[in-house]
Amino acid sequence: xxxxxxxxxxxxxxxxxxxxxxxxxxxxxxxxxxxxxxxxxxxxxxxxxxxxxxxxxxxxxxxxxxxxxxxxxxxxxxxxxxxxxxxxxxxxxxxxxxxxxxxxxxxxxxxxxxxxxxxxxxxxxxxxxxxxxxxxxxxxxx
Amino acid sequence: xxxxxxxxxxxxxxxxxxxxxxxxxxxxxxxxxxxxxxxxxxxxxxxxxxxxxxxxxxxxxxxxxxxxxxxxxxxxxxxxxxxxxxxxxxxxxxxxxxxxxxxxxxxxxxxxxxxxxxxxxxxxxxxxxxxxxxxxxxxxxxxxxxxxxxxxxxxxxxxxxxxxxxxxxxxxxxxxxxxxxxxxxxxxxxxxxxxxxxxxxxxxxxxxxxxxxxxxxxxxxxxxxxxxxxxxxxxxxxxxxxxxxxxxxxxxxxxxxxxxxxxxxxxxxxxxxxxxxxxxxxxxxxxxxxxxxxxxxxxxxxxxxxxxxxxxxxxxxxxxxxxxxxxxxxxxxxxxxxxxxxxxxxxxxxxxxxxxxxxxxxxxxxxxxxxxxxxxxxxxxxxxxxxxxxxxxxxxxxxxxxxxxxxxxxxxxxxxxxxxxxxxxxxxxxxxxxxxxxxxxxxxxxxxxxxxxxxxxxxxxxxxxxxxxxxxxxxxxxxxxxxxxxxxxxxxxxxxxxxxxxxxxxxxxxxxxxxxxx
Numbered sequence: 001x002x003x004x005x006x007x008x009x010x011x012x013x014x015x016x017x018x019x020x021x022x023x024x025x026x027x028x029x030x031x032x033x034x035x036x037x038x039x040x041x042x043x044x045x046x047x048x049x050x051x052x053x054x055x056x057x058x059x060x061x062x063x064x065x066x067x068x069x070x071x072x073x074x075x076x077x078x079x080x081x082x083x084x085x086x087x088x089x090x091x092x093x094x095x096x097x098x099x100x101x102x103x104x105x106x107x108x109x110x111x112x113x114x115x116x117x118x119x120x121x122x123x124x125x126x127x128x129x130x131x132x133x134x135x136x137x138x139x140x141x142x
Numbered sequence: 143x144x145x146x147x148x149x150x151x152x153x154x155x156x157x158x159x160x161x162x163x164x165x166x167x168x169x170x171x172x173x174x175x176x177x178x179x180x181x182x183x184x185x186x187x188x189x190x191x192x193x194x195x196x197x198x199x200x201x202x203x204x205x206x207x208x209x210x211x212x213x214x215x216x217x218x219x220x221x222x223x224x225x226x227x228x229x230x231x232x233x234x235x236x237x238x239x240x241x242x243x244x245x246x247x248x249x250x251x252x253x254x255x256x257x258x259x260x261x262x263x264x265x266x267x268x269x270x271x272x273x274x275x276x277x278x279x280x281x282x283x284x285x286x287x288x289x290x291x292x293x294x295x296x297x298x299x300x301x302x303x304x305x306x307x308x309x310x311x312x313x314x315x316x317x318x319x320x321x322x323x324x325x326x327x328x329x330x331x332x333x334x335x336x337x338x339x340x341x342x343x344x345x346x347x348x349x350x351x352x353x354x355x356x357x358x359x360x361x362x363x364x365x366x367x368x369x370x371x372x373x374x375x376x377x378x379x380x381x382x383x384x385x386x387x388x389x390x391x392x393x394x395x396x397x398x399x400x401x402x403x404x405x406x407x408x409x410x411x412x413x414x415x416x417x418x419x420x421x422x423x424x425x426x427x428x429x430x431x432x433x434x435x436x437x438x439x440x441x442x443x444x445x446x447x448x449x450x451x452x453x454x455x456x457x458x459x460x461x462x463x464x465x466x467x468x469x470x471x472x473x474x475x476x477x478x479x480x481x482x483x484x485x486x487x488x489x490x491x492x493x494x495x496x497x498x499x500x501x502x503x504x505x506x507x508x509x510x511x512x513x514x515x516x517x518x519x520x521x522x523x524x525x526x527x528x529x530x531x532x533x534x535x536x537x538x539x540x541x542x543x544x545x546x547x548x549x550x551x552x553x554x555x556x557x558x559x560x561x562x563x564x565x566x567x568x569x570x571x572x573x574x575x576x577x578x579x580x581x582x583x584x585x586x587x588x589x590x591x592x593x594x595x596x597x598x599x600x601x602x603x604x605x606x607x608x609x610x611x612x613x614x615x616x617x618x619x620x621x622x623x624x625x626x627x628x629x630x631x632x633x634x635x636x637x638x639x640x641x642x643x644x645x646x647x648x649x650x651x652x653x654x655x656x657x658x659x660x
Binding site for chain 2: 016018019020021023024051054055058060062076077078079081083086107108109110112123124
């Protein structure tokens, strides 16, 4: 079960300190941290499930539910905020309606010269407006 | 001499189409195997002009700003020009040259970023050719950790992560601890929004950081190190992974470093999105695979850090300062430099490294060109959610730790967000408070509940339904949260509010609906 994780466990020698690395690798391979997966990790690292669950829910980048088909993250950094990022997020929350796509926000990705920006499936779109994001998604979607 | 093209491969230029540029360059280079050398490099500086390209011809380099629309013609243009002559007088169509005497370039002093943008960050050979690991070798040959620590002390180098604690003192504290097992940690959890200096270093010249860390390890007698880098920086993570592997193979990391008796193992730890992990005790917990929750100090990490071992924690830029400091010597190093990331309402934004003590006006007006036409600077925000605002009338303040503190803000890690007169500072204060509310780990009550109440009061004022007693409560609660929170996050969360109240009280008073102002 979850064979893709075996190299990670071997690399870190199943030590508890590897938990965050293991969780990241697990999410990378399986999309999200499902209850079965968390149990498996707890078992192999000899940790209580509560501890593993506690760590998995503490950090923003871990997700417990399956990832959407496409993801649109509006940057909420300072430079984006003062250049319209806050309004962009608010507008999109009303208008962004693509099935299977998730709208969210992301902390500053350090590419502030492109503010306001969105990160779509890991790719940065610079200088966005509500219209340009929606037009961009119409192209992404079949 | 072969003409060369260097294109920026950093995150910002990547988002502006530099991978297409890379493709074009390599394709053309394939047709001209002897006539053109092409490589990807780290950040070239003025990110807002990207994608950026440097053309090297016979010892002269020119920096070219391409626009998205220029990429379409780029390959054909380059191909045609190469067929005829060298690239000395080539100006790609629809591009603009950024001249070396433009203030953005001319006023910089690049120590930390000396090789960033020049060398291929994925090549250890190029880094070594530029002098990487020479200082480590010298340090190992001299074999005198105490003299090394003295030199760092005398240089006056202070932590570049924000707090500004003297680096030499920190090193001496860890060195004085007994025991054979000590740890060096690099805090690369650059969480402040608007800060991307450390990302620039890690993406552009990872070996500068690694060399600084190994030297620090030797100075304090550590046998292992960790780099804790934030998960939001995939490219920096990749570059560090590769750099560590290369350095390990070349013998700069691992058993008997540089054939000496000193051994130092280095590992990468990738964060998973938690701003509070920039706080050192929270960061230690996260390295240990636990929730990133801070704990009271003392004991300080120098005494009780990762796995209970004496631990030295410095920021990326601090470590990256060590090789140039040792190379130049105290006199030539002088006051050192500070790297800033410029963003917000500016004509030109990006990364600059300037001598310590350069005035804010020089940086944001002369170098970055100020806000776009018709607008004036209202504030320069420094220090992120832990910092504050510098109003326009104080722009002549020199940028150093004390001057900024006297103004009610902090140097911080180097993020500088410029806000023009269209900005509502109360809204920005509420934005920072929302950030801290969301990032509070929840361990201590003043931070967990205080940030919620503070944000609520700010929203009430912004809605126009606040009263003067709300304003009074806001101010007093700020002081409570500041005084009674457990860690740096809570203690500094009220700073943007207090700073904006100090400099822009009238903006708050204007929001008090129909009331006589205080």
